[in-house]
Amino acid sequence: MRGLREPAVLDTLVSVRRTAMDLLARREHGRVELTRKLRQRGAELELIETALDRLAEEGLLSEARYLESFISYRARSGYGPLRIREDLSQRGLARADIERALSQCGFDWRAQLHEVWQRKFGQMPADARQRAQQGRYLTYRGYSMEMVSRLLSGRGLDD
Template identity: 75%
Template sequence: MAAVLDTPLAIRRTAMDLLARREHGRVELTRKLRQRGAPPELIDPALDRLTEEGLLSESRYLESFVSYRARSGYGPLRIREELSQRGLQRADIEQALKECGFDWKEKLQETWERKFDGQLPRDMRERAQQGRFLSYRGYPLDLISRLLNGRSEDD
């Protein structure tokens, strides 16, 4: 049976349950609480309190999301777009991508090797296929082009 979210305490408990599973952004947590029937006028004060207590943190959410998606083989362009769609501020997203510590060229190489066994394309069709896949994953076209041409950054 679903909990009735008609009191600040019930909203707080539900929010904390969601945060215990994984980090959430404020916009995402607000949406989930609304879907569960919480009145909008009770959500903001509860989330403000969780933020003050350090239980809800946009920066932790950004760090966690960027790390998870990068380890899953996604590039900075895709991660940036996904975070924008989740209602996060562009400046915060850019800061998180800068501070994440990932070498995107290295991540691109790993993703390409995992998908294509490190085989450079033999013809234009294969090149287009590999390029589309890596572009969809969110890697910059200049890095993709260098990789598929078999050139390093120094060339």
């Protein structure tokens, strides 16, 4: 049973690499996130760096794949580019890499905004209070004030 097993001791390059590969097998990870998880499991930083360098050389650890996977997952979950950008920054990824990945993702943020709004609210706000409520929700989700204002004013997103 998982809860009764002693945690593996990460005191060799092989054990650090194996644990890193186990984590990568579950989902893509960024280097900073993987380093943090391995440190929490007791691995020494020098062993982590060596193992992650080798995994990157072998193509098993890829920041680009992690960015693509994270953006795709969060966008499909209804989050906008501003929120995704902030989440990735907090995970220690380089701003330039984040911007490049967001610009290359090919996601239609306007259509996504409309879909999120439709699913949550479905009708235009009847008064200023409802408009503010909808606006707060959509900006919290990571859509720009400009996009939200265009949507809620009824002007449409393509005008």
